Amino acid sequence: MDPIEAVQHLPNWLRFLTLQDANVRWVLFGSILLGAGSGVLGCFAFLRKQALLGDALAHAALPGVCLSYMLFQSKNPAVLLLGAMLTGWLALRAIQISVANTRIKEDTALALVLSTFFAAGIVLLTRIQQSGAASQAGLDKFLFGQAAGLVQHDVIVLGGLALALVAAVVIAFKEFKVCAFDAGYAQTIGINVKLVDGLLAILIVAAVGIGLAAVGVVLMAAMLVTPAAAARYWTDRLSRMVVLAGLFGALSGALGTFISFLAPRMPTGPWMVSSVTTMFALSLVFAPRRGLLARGLLHWRNRRRTAEENLLTTLYRLGEKGAASVWPIRELADRRGLSLGAARRTLRRLEGQGFVLGTSAGLEAAAGGSVWRMTASGQERAARLIRLHRLWEIYLTERLRLPVDHVHGDAEDVEHILTPELEAELERILDRPRLDPHGRPIPYPEVVSEGP
């Protein structure tokens, strides 16, 4: 069997993956480039907090596309793109002028311009469809995008432009970076911020125009901003963020095309946006450090550590009263308001770290509980916490003049978070006091307390 013919007999998804079909190759190639281009450009819109600007520009492109078509009776992507960029640019100027010269704030200006231009676009689109020209049918694809409609010629024009956009960002990276971080400062070192901003705006308008055919005006903003928002979760370096956003954009372009290939009547825009939103959601949850999971884990560890430290200080305070050195678990749990089970789990963890020792022998054991005492290293760690707690109480009462009965709760939180540097600073400014506001001694490490 002829290989081409063999491909024809494969199921749709396999036909896509083998890339034997030339049209599939072009469409895929095109949507990857569009996704990458808008992802890269979107980083700067995102960092300049102009995410909604992309949305307004995309909607404003629709009347431009329609006007170009009406004027030139052509669906040539270069012609339509030119119209899209023209009305996009007009919309941008309309927003800038109204913010500069009226009391209208930027969000209002964006909303006004977006809806006005989009309404004009819909009117024009309807007119074109009613005029009944045979070739008109394709234009409504610009609402939600249809990557499958791209042909080789379109891809060469649009893909080439997308590559040019990425190249422009690479070349002007330094200028874009400093203007995005601190535009006022950039101007003082002689960078022409207006020029850089204008260039960025043109590039964003172009990225929007390029993406229209595949993604559509309604959803284009998501392809600008979402890859950047997702990429921000994974890195703290702008260069890496830009590369990652480009990759996310490219991947969602490919996925959207693949899915719409399986269901040919489906517009591609929603699928590309769903793909990139999925990537964003995964980043939001799973990214190291910034992700929800990592943050939750950190929070959980802190809470566990706080619970452990609270039991140690409880043992210390009981020891201070001097009656015994061994304490039943029931008493410890009561004092901290814990269930027996929770107290037992925390004590076991402390035992594993060598801070306490537990036995189940003797009277208490007979009553169904265990008894616990601190080890020397547990005693040392507890003494530090107690020291921080009591120093902080002194600081609050003496320096901030809070009443003595108001300070315990606050110190209870602070004892867990003071760093050794802050501890040293606290000791220094308070001049190593001996007693806390309640008259209890502040424990210092042995070596130092030998001093004069």
Next chain:
Amino acid sequence: MSGQDGQRPPAAQAPPSGAPPIEVHNLTVAYGRRPVLWDVDFAAPAGQLIALVGPNGAGKSTLIKAIMGLLPLSAGWVRIFGEPLEKRRRDVAYVPQRESVDWDFPTDALDVVLMGRYGRLPLFGRPGREDRRVALEALDKVGMSAFARRQISQLSGGQQQRVFIARALAQDASIYLMDEPFAGVDAATESAIVQLLRDMKARGKTVLVVHHDLQTVPDYFDWTMLLNLRLVAFGPTMQVFTQERLNETYGGRLNLLTQVTERIQREEARRRTV
């Protein structure tokens, strides 16, 4: 300086002309029609630490921004060593208020300081080895070299302020304009900045600092400028920093100028809402 960055001569050295580092004449700045600075005139002496002092809304930041060319002037002019700012950009370094940027920007301390070198690079040029060396040195001068690779949002407020100062140092200018570098910083940062200011003075730099803590003005600054919409007084701190002058600057009673300003503002608001 080796002058290895090519065609342009190394900046940062005061010209022999003896023109004052900063000369401001008849400067008036308005937001809309509301003037926020009236007729400010002064010539800053070279090699001095100058405090810029005045109540909230007195126009201190506005004056600095106007000198840096960040605001349109309604009237008057600014000269740097006797020339327009455009010709002398390399001689002036600006330290904006810390709150003026989003510190969650994806970059680290060294990278921010490197931006201080951007003005010396050609359009689209990338910072090189020498720029990195200067940036690291600037970080070291503010005691932040251990934090070079730290993401900027992970720095404390005082450390962020020091990064901003290091960025200006990396410009190797001869005039420094700092907008509230002491705002919200810890004691360690404050003493580090004061030490740095003294070093800068020793190297002949002229430094104008917006400052809020009146108590420390006589300790930190040689000259003082009292500002409240207009220039109240400017001169050596010993002469200017008097109770009488301070009352005049901070005075509780509304003076004619602030009353007129407020009227203009109200009228402006009415005009715009119509």
